[in-house]
Amino acid sequence: MNFESSDFDAKRIFRVQAFAVSGLALLFYIFDGQSAAQGAFYGGAIVLFNTWVTHRRLKSAQELAKIAPGREVTALYLAAIQRFVFTLVFFAVGMGWLQLDPVPMLVGFGVVQLSYFVSGFLISHKSIK
Amino acid sequence: MSPDVINQMGAVYANTVLVVGLILAFAAAASAIGWAIICSQYLSGIARQPEMRSQLMGQMLFTGGLMEAFPMIALGIAMFFTFANPFAGSFLAAVGG
Numbered sequence: 451m452n453f454e455s456s457d458f459d460a461k462r463i464f465r466v467q468a469f470a471v472s473g474l475a476l477l478f479y480i481f482d483g484q485s486a487a488q489g490a491f492y493g494g495a496i497v498l499f500n501t502w503v504t505h506r507r508l509k510s511a512q513e514l515a516k517i518a519p520g521r522e523v524t525a526l527y528l529a530a531i532q533r534f535v536f537t538l539v540f541f542a543v544g545m546g547w548l549q550l551d552p553v554p555m556l557v558g559f560g561v562v563q564l565s566y567f568v569s570g571f572l573i574s575h576k577s578i579k
Numbered sequence: 580m581s582p583d584v585i586n587q588m589g590a591v592y593a594n595t596v597l598v599v600g601l602i603l604a605f606a607a608a609a610s611a612i613g614w615a616i617i618c619s620q621y622l623s624g625i626a627r628q629p630e631m632r633s634q635l636m637g638q639m640l641f642t643g644g645l646m647e648a649f650p651m652i653a654l655g656i657a658m659f660f661t662f663a664n665p666f667a668g669s670f671l672a673a674v675g676g
Contacts, residue, residue, distance in 0.1 A: 570645065
């Protein structure tokens with residue numbers, strides 16, 4: 451894989467995930483109705499939020515690396531903890547407070563999370579070319 | 580609902596809570612171990628070739644994202660058991676509650 455610009459790759463990952471969220475929500479809307487589509491969309495949106503947080507943390511880590519080399523790992527590790535906590539909170543809000551359909555939410559979350567692999571394949575495929 | 584059924588229902592919830600705790604613990608541990616391996620390899624990589632830092636960082640984050648996919652899905656399943664316990668419904672259906 452070629453990571454000349456992490457900004458470009460983050461956009462590409464975000465685009466693939468956004469496409470997966472939209473497609474999945476549409477499928478759920480066609481086959482299961484609106485409440486299932488809302489659940490699937492919410493589950494996918496959690497992953498999109500995590501991708502955005504990662505991208506922002508990467509930018510700040512790159513700035514930190516210029517000032518204090520080696521310290522950027524701490525920032526990235528904190529970002530991992532942050533994503534872990536945010537995921538728990540968002541699921542709790544979605545299932546507990548908003549009472550969204552849990553199974554489509556899990557499916558949406560899982561599929562969009564795994565679309566990371568698809569974007570990875572696309573990036574590596576592009577770098578080979 | 581008879582006291583016996585209430586007791587069994589309590590056991591279902593107690594076991595679910597135990598399983599949720601285990602899932603969260605294993606997901607957190609797996610994520611932490613994965614990140615530790617990825618970060619240590621990243622640091623050893625920039626120690627060998629400091630000029631590769633920016634490329635390695637991108638690679639590290641991407642690999643971290645791949646690694647984190649499964650612990651995150653495990654978190655989602657744990658939350659599903661917490662807020663929409665499927666076993667309680669199955670139990671009630673089985674006892675005809």
